[in-house]
Amino acid sequence: MKKREPNYYQIRKCVFWWMIGVFISLIGVVYFKEDLRDWWICSRGKEIVTFEGMESELENKEDCFLCGHSSQSLKERFGTFDGVGVISLNDWYVLEFPWKGFGREDPEDTGDWNLSTTFGNTGEIIYCSKCNSIRGMASIDITLPGDYGLNPTIIQNNLCQECLDRIGKSLQYNKWKNEKKEVVPLCLVDLKTLEIYSLQDWHRGCAIRDYWIEIEPEKEKMRIELFSLPTVDMG
Numbered sequence: 508m509k510k511r512e513p514n515y516y517q518i519r520k521c522v523f524w525w526m527i528g529v530f531i532s533l534i535g536v537v538y539f540k541e542d543l544r545d546w547w548i549c550s551r552g553k554e555i556v557t558f559e560g561m562e563s564e565l566e567n568k569e570d571c572f573l574c575g576h577s578s579q580s581l582k583e584r585f586g587t588f589d590g591v592g593v594i595s596l597n598d599w600y601v602l603e604f605p606w607k608g609f610g611r612e613d614p615e616d617t618g619d620w621n622l623s624t625t626f627g628n629t630g631e632i633i634y635c636s637k638c639n640s641i642r643g644m645a646s647i648d649i650t651l652p653g654d655y656g657l658n659p660t661i662i663q664n665n666l667c668q669e670c671l672d673r674i675g676k677s678l679q680y681n682k683w684k685n686e687k688k689e690v691v692p693l694c695l696v697d698l699k700t701l702e703i704y705s706l707q708d709w710h711r712g713c714a715i716r717d718y719w720i721e722i723e724p725e726k727e728k729m730r731i732e733l734f735s736l737p738t739v740d741m742g
């Protein structure tokens with residue numbers, strides 16, 4: 508029986524070490540993929556995205572959705588309503604915090620969140636608002652679509668320049684230059700004074716009159732909580 512001779516490849520020494528080098532680099536890339544991605548995102552530094560150059564297309568200031576007298580106007584709809592709301596800017600949908608005041612005497616209200624929960628889908632956002640009057644808090648959970656961003660048509664067509672500037676200012680946010688990050692098309696509004704507050708991811712809380720607001724953004728989801736600060740009677 509004839510014994511088989513083993514086969515050998517003959518390659519140049521430099522090619523061999525080059526191949527070893529490539530192999531180790533590939534393992535490195537696979538292993539440190541996330542770190543390399545983070546490094547690449549941060550490599551060109553940060554930038555500030557602003558919306559202050561938006562121009563109003565509204566002809567008559569009286570028709571402004573915020574300060575005017577149209578049927579969509581917050582001033583007409585909420586008047587001197589003593590509440591806080593969230594505006595979905597792409598469809599001008601206004602969500603009020605379902606705050607009903609402290610210690611409401613409701614036989615069914617056991618302080619359970621589930622008893623006063625409202626769900627909805629505006630076509631732009633999905634929301635769920637809850638109230639717990641015994642603990643003095645209310646919350647709104649919002650889910651934005653996966654490819655969210657601002658469509659400025661409604662606000663440019665229906666806000667006066669002054670209100671558009673105020674909304675534009677609230678939309679400012681920071682991002683890494685290489686990062687794909689869009690503006691959150693929402694803002695917070697004091698329905699009594701029509702003051703606008705940011706809901707971008709850098710903003711985590713603020714006081715609005717007798718309320719304390721906490722904001723927890725998480726990718727396309729956001730939870731906004733309202734705590735009513737009881738007025739202390741010093742007399």
Ligand SMILES: [Zn+2]
Nearest residue numbers: 571574667670
């Ligand atoms: Zn206005």
